[in-house]
Amino acid sequence: QVHLVQSGAEVKKPGASVKVSCKASGYSFTGNYIHWVRQAPGQGLEWMGRINPYTGDTDYAQKFQGRVTVTRDASISTAYMELSSLRPDDTAVYYCTRSFYANDYWGQGTLVTVSS
Amino acid sequence: DIVMTQSPDSVAVSLGERVIINCKSSQTLLYSPNNRNYLAWYQQKSGQPPKLLIYWASTRESGVPDRFSGSGSGTDFSLTISSLQAEDVAVYYCQQFSVDHSWTFGQGTQVEVK
Numbered sequence: 001q002v003h004l005v006q007s008g009a010e011v012k013k014p015g016a017s018v019k020v021s022c023k024a025s026g027y028s029f030t031g032n033y034i035h036w037v038r039q040a041p042g043q044g045l046e047w048m049g050r051i052n053p054y055t056g057d058t059d060y061a062q063k064f065q066g067r068v069t070v071t072r073d074a075s076i077s078t079a080y081m082e083l084s085s086l087r088p089d090d091t092a093v094y095y096c097t098r099s100f101y102a103n104d105y106w107g108q109g110t111l112v113t114v115s116s
Numbered sequence: 117d118i119v120m121t122q123s124p125d126s127v128a129v130s131l132g133e134r135v136i137i138n139c140k141s142s143q144t145l146l147y148s149p150n151n152r153n154y155l156a157w158y159q160q161k162s163g164q165p166p167k168l169l170i171y172w173a174s175t176r177e178s179g180v181p182d183r184f185s186g187s188g189s190g191t192d193f194s195l196t197i198s199s200l201q202a203e204d205v206a207v208y209y210c211q212q213f214s215v216d217h218s219w220t221f222g223q224g225t226q227v228e229v230k
Contacts, residue, residue: 035219037166037221044207044209044221044222044223044224045158045160045166045209045211045221045224046221047211047218047219047220047221050219059217059218060218061117061218061220062117062218095165095166097165097166099213101156101171101172101213102156102168102171102211102213103156103158103166103168103211103213104168104177106165106166106167107165108165109165
């Protein structure tokens with residue numbers, strides 16, 4: 001059974017960075033892209049980027065270019081999303097999600113709060 | 117980036133009635149080499165991650181009730197709930213997962229019971 005388990009909630013100050021992890025199990029980690037999607041309180045879904053766990057190749061939404069980095073450690077079936085230069089409007093739940101065709105499995109979400 | 121626009125923003129219907137949600141993309145999502153539309157629909161209930169309902173515009177994900185159906189091609193798509201059930205109250209999102217290297221979601225449609 002496929003599971004994506006994310007790291008716990010974070011509280012950060014403006015200007016800091018945050019790194020969220022996503023551990024996959026129940027399938028071959030290198031066989032499917034891992035994406036990161038965020039959702040601000042009361043708002044919609046926002047696609048941030050993705051990684052090919054086999055090659056390490058990444059794609060990012062234009063909005064986050066230069067501020068987001070997605071990496072992976074295939075030896076432990078874990079993907080990471082690091083967001084830098086945090087602002088209060090980066091406060092959101094961050095989800096990792098696998099794609100087969102579309103996003104078929106999702107992590108439980110990680111709340112990142114940015115506040116001084 | 118491809119822009120996805122859903123309508124309406126919210127809809128309220130009685131139990132058992134039909135719901136139609138529309139989604140329009142700023143570019144065609146039809147990929148000619150395989151004749152597939154790279155369009156998916158998700159359901160998100162309060163406090164939960166999204167759940168994939170439909171991909172390739174009209175293919176129902178395993179386990180999704182057949183009252184949910186998707187249609188459309190190119191730039192115009194629809195999600196239909198044929199007979200609204202209480203458990204269908206949620207926000208619904210369309211998403212383009214195109215061969216482009218950037219995916220995007222629509223803004224969401226809230227479905228409620230009247």
